[in-house]
Amino acid sequence: MKGMTLIVRTITDFVVAFIVVFGAYIVLYGHLTPGGGFAGGVIIACAFILLMLAQGKEVAFSRFGEKTAHVLDSTGALVFLAIGGVGLTAGFFFKNVFGRGEPFRLLSSGMILPANIAIAFKVVGSLYLVFTALAIFRRRSFRSMIEDELT
Amino acid sequence: MENITPQLYTLLVFMVVGSIVAIETRNLLSAVISVSAVGFALSIAFLFLGAPDIAITQLVVEVLVLIILIRGTILIDNTAIETHRDTLAVVTSLILFGLLLGFGAMIFGSSGFPEFGEPLMRVSRVYVQTGMPSTYAANLVTAIILDFRAYDTLGEVAVLFTSILGALALLRKDGKVAREEVVSA
Incomplete structure (x- = not known):
């Protein structure tokens, strides 16, 4: 992928940061307003997919590499499991043992906020990887298949 | 709450038409776009x-x-669908679906199960009443999926993780090259 025209690339450079911030807002305020880890994670993943579509895969991989996506994907799942395990020490799996705080505050509702963040990491990593797998690996393997046919 | 049924019926008709177009059209790109139109209409329906x-x-x-489907579609050179659907398969699946509906009506219609919507909100009443005081999460949906039903969410995370792992293992090029080297060696 080489990327698109100069206009698209300039606008994308300008807009991506705002999309990431909006996604982070959706994640962090998931326990107070509509949204949550999954929706916010998809928005952040969409920002980097936009970057890849507009600027090409070299720029996108330099900002958010494939390996980083793998690490985010795995740590998100493990952290979510660990949050459940912390509850296990106090009684049962996914027991809400963290301090609940005051209602309608950002730092409230115990394990729901960290669980949202963990799910967001997981969703960002995995959806970015799905896109790279379907859009880039496939093109490469298609070409290699054709080359195999010709040789 | 005002009456929103006309809007919902309009959206429903639009979604049914979009689904039929997606199934019947010959062009793969048109099918992808009609499926997405159905999805966006569903999103508006949820808002209503x-x-x-x-x-x-x-x-x-x-x-x-x-985005993913369009990228996947435009990489294929020939996007027209030439094959016809097997009539026997369509008829068989329709008959099986009808049998399923019939037996379902027999089982659920007779006895042993409570009436549809009766008692109203038996499980969710507990969630609505105790959600806010027991979790202090203002968004009740999040309180349910991450506290009362966190185990279900763990299952979702596991499914997502496994499917990504499988997709990457199948689609990436490095594994393919290694296998070919093994075969040739």
């Missing part, structure tokens, strides 16, 4: 029904799926 959480999720997932 008062479920902004699901509407947001549906919207962003629909955007992502549209």
Whole structure:
């Protein structure tokens, strides 16, 4: 992928940061307003997919590499499991043992906020990887298949 | 709450037409775009029904799926669908689906199960009443999926993780090259 025209690339450079911030807002305020880890994670993943579509895969991989996506994907799942395990020490799996705080505050509702963040990491990593797998690996393997046919 | 049924019926008709177009059209790209139109209409329907959480999720997932499917579609040279559907298969699946509906009506219609919607909100009443005081999460949907039903969410995370792992293992090039080297050696 080489990327698109100069206009698209300039606008994308300008807009991506705002999309990431909006996604982070959706994640962090998931326990107070509509949204949550999954929706916010998809928005952040969409920002980097936009970057890849507009600027090409070299720029996108330099900002958010494939390996980083793998690490985010795995740590998100493990952290979510660990949050459940912390509850296990106090009684049962996914027991809400963290301090609940005051209602309608950002730092409230115990394990729901960290669980949202963990799910967001997981969703960002995995959806970015799905896109790279379907859009880039496939093109490469298609070409290699054709080359195999010709040789 | 005002009457929203006309809007919902309009959206429903639009979604049914979009689905039929997606199935019947010959061009793969048109099929992808009609499927996405159905998804966006579903997102608006969720907004009308008062479920902004699901509407947001549906919207962003629909955007992502549209991008991925279009990228996947335009890489294929020939996007026209030439093969016809097997009439026998369609008829068989329709008959089986009808049998399923019939037996389902027999089982659920007779006895042993409570009436549809009776008692109203037996499980969710507990969630609605104790959700806010026991979790202090202002968004009740999040309180349910991450506290009362966190185990279900763990299952979702596991499914997502495994499917990504499988897709990457199947689609990436490095594994393919290594296997070919093994075969040739």
